[in-house]
Amino acid sequence: MANSTNRQILLVEKPTGKLSTDHFKMAEAAIPEPKDGEVLLRVRYISLDAANRAWMHGATYRSAVEANTVMAGGGIAEVVSSKAPGFAAGDIVFGDTGWQEYAAVPAKHLSKMPRIEPMTHLLSVYGIAGLTAYFGLLHVGQPKAGETVVVSAAAGSVGSIVGQIAKIKGCHVVGIAGGKAKCDWLKSDLGFDATVDYKDGAAFKALRAAAPKGIDVYFDNVGGDILEACIAQMNLRGRIACCGAISQYDGVPSATGPRGVPGLIVVKRLIMQGFIVMDYMDQRDQALKDLQSWVAAGKLKVQEDVIAGLENTPQALIGLLAGENRGKRMIKL
Amino acid sequence: MANSTNRQILLVEKPTGKLSTDHFKMAEAAIPEPKDGEVLLRVRYISLDAANRAWMHGATYRSAVEANTVMAGGGIAEVVSSKAPGFAAGDIVFGDTGWQEYAAVPAKHLSKMPRIEPMTHLLSVYGIAGLTAYFGLLHVGQPKAGETVVVSAAAGSVGSIVGQIAKIKGCHVVGIAGGKAKCDWLKSDLGFDATVDYKDGAAFKALRAAAPKGIDVYFDNVGGDILEACIAQMNLRGRIACCGAISQYDGVPSATGPRGVPGLIVVKRLIMQGFIVMDYMDQRDQALKDLQSWVAAGKLKVQEDVIAGLENTPQALIGLLAGENRGKRMIKL
Secondary structure, three states, X not given: OOOOEEEEEEEOOOOOOOOOHHHEEEEEEEOOOOOOOEEEEEEEEEEOOHHHHHHHHOXXXXXXXXXXXXXXXXXXXXXXXXXXOOOOOOOEEEEEOOOEOEEEEEHHHOEEOOOXXXXXXXOOOOOHHHHHHHHHHHHHHOOOOXXXXXXXXXXXXXXXXXXHHHHHOOOXXXXXXXXXXXXXXXXXXXXXXXXXXXXXXXXXXXXXXXXXXXXXXXXXXXXXXXXXXXXXXXEEEEEEEXXXXXXXXOOOOOOOEOOOOOHHHHHOOOXXXXXXXXXXXXXXXXXXHHHHHHHHXXXXXXXXXXXXXXXXXXXXXXXXXXXXXXXXXXXXX | OOOOEEEEEEEOOOOOOOOOHHHEEEEEEEOOOOOOOEEEEEEXXXXXXXXXXXXXXXXXXXXXXXXXXXXXXXXXXXXXXXXXXXXXXXXXXXXXXXXXXXXXXXXXXXXXXXXXXXXXHHOOOOXXXXXHHHHHHHHHHOOOOOOEEEEEOXXXXXXXXXXXHHHHOOOEEEEEEOXXXXXXXXXXXXXXXXXXXXXXXXXXXXXXXXXXXXXXXXXXXXXXXXXXXXHHOEEEEEEEEEOOOHHHHOOOOOXXXXXXXXXXXXXXXXXXXXXXXXXXHHHHHHHHHHHHHHHHOOOOOOOEEEEEOHHHHHHHXXXXXXXXXXXXXXXXX
C-alpha cells in the first residue's frame, strides 16, 4: 500500500428526477481498520448495474442508499488483511464494497471467489449477471426447444447471456435493444435469430415480425411499454420472468402499469414471476459448471465493457441507464 | 312440450360503453331440430357471469359473441331428445345453451351432470363457480395455514367460496366487497375474519388494517385499483391468482394497468398467474368430492341468487356487473 488514503465517491443527494454527476462527489478518507469479524479489501473492479439506480428510490430487496454516504455497489476485491476466520490476504472476494478503493466489510457479507482469468469474468458471466440470466431464464422462464424467447435490454450484461443460453436450449431467440449497431451485433456475433430496435418507433409491429409465432417466454429487464407490447403478444401459458424495470428507474416512478394486466394474464393463463438471483444461490455450483462448459465450448460469448478510473463511475452508471453499454459494464480501479 | 316456440334473447348490438337492456331484445323462433350428433335441450337455469360481458369485447378463451345472435351463456338443461350416443331424454347437462328456452347443441360440448338437489347447486358450488374457487385458490394461490388470503368480489359466486375454503385451510381471510351489508354478511354468516368495503373510499388503508401482516395470497376477481392496492401490500413470495377483472369489463377497457407491475413483482418475487377452470377439469372428481364433504359438514355455505323469467336475464347481468348479487346469480326458466 503506497498511499494511505481511500478515494471514495459519495452520493450527496438522492435524485428526484434524472440522475446526473452532480448527485455525486469525490472524497478522501483514511483507509479503514477492520474490526473483529471484518476483512480489509482493496477493490479491483466495481460492478455497474441498473439496480444501483433503483436503490435510490427506497428499500428494495436491500435497504435504500442514503445521501452523504459512500455509494453502494458490488465489487470484486482482494483481501489486504483479515480479522475473520476463513479469509486471508490475497483472497479474491465479491461483496458490496461500495464505490471506493478500500473497504472494511463483515466477512459474513462476502463470497470467496475462485481465481479465474480474466478476473472480470467474476463480475460478468460467472457473477451476478450470468447467474441472473441462468436462473431467470431456466428456472423461471422454463423454455422448451422450439419455443420463442424474447429478451429486452438484450445487449446488456444479463440480456446478452439470456439470449445465448436460449439459443443453446434450441429456442427461437429475439432480442430487443436500442440502435441498429447493437441489433446487428446480437445477430452476427451472438447468434440471435431476430432483433427489435426499440428506438426505431414501431416496436409492436417489429416484435410481431420478429416473433411471428408469438412469445412463449419473455425475459423482462425493462418494464414499461416494452413489457406491455410483449404481454399482448404472449402465447397461451406463456411465462414472463420479471428481472428488472430499467425503463422505470431513472426518474419519477411511473404512475401506471402495463395495459393487459390482469385481463390478458387471465385469458392467456400467463405466469408473471419476479425473482432475484440471491434466491437461487444454493444451486450456484451447477449453474457455474454449465456456464463454464458453454464458455469453454465457444457457445457462450462473454462481452465486457471495462472503464478505467474510480472518478468515472458516476458517468458510467448514467451511461448504462441510457443504454450505452454492450455487455457487462464495470470500473477498473 | 305444450308450446312450440322457443323464446330467445338476442344481443342486438355490441356495447361500446356501459351495457344496457337496449343492447338486447326478446325474439321467438321455432324449437330447433337436433342434427346427428346433437341433443335437444330444455334450459332450466341460465348462469350469469361477469365473463358474459367480457365476451362482448372480443375473443377471449372463447370466440367473441356477435350481434344479432342468441346471447351466449352457460346453463343447466334437461335433454328432450337426443341424436347422440350417451345422451337420453331426461338427462341433466351443463353447456353453452345461450339465453333461450330450447337449444340444439353438439353432444361433444355438453357435460352430463349428476342428479343433485337442489339442481341450482350444479351452477353454484358444484359448477364453474365452485370449481373456479377451488382450483384458483388451492392450485394457483397455494395458501398455507396461518397465511393471509385476500379475495375481491368476495360476496360473489366465486369469492364467497374462495373465502370459505381459505378458512377451512386455516388462513386469515379478508374479503373485499361493496357495501356494509355484504361485508357484515361475509363476517357473520361466512366466517371471514375481516372485510374491506371498497365503496367506503379508503380501500388501501382499510386493507392495511384488515391484513396487518400483509397479503400472502390474493385471489383477484376485479383487477384495476383493488389489484393495485393488493400488489402494494403483498408479502415476499406472495401469489396472485388472476381469475377475472370485473372492474374492467363493463365499459371501455382501461388504457393502463396497475402500478407496481413489474417493479414490485421483482422486488417481492411475486407470482401473478392467470387461470381458467377448464384447464383443471381432469381433476374435477377430487374437487367435487372435497366440495361435497365441506357442504355436508356445514363448513361451506352455499349462497344463491335465483331470479325467475328469461325476460329478466339482461337486467340480471347488468345488476351483477354493478355488484348487486350475493352468491351465485342465475335465471330460472
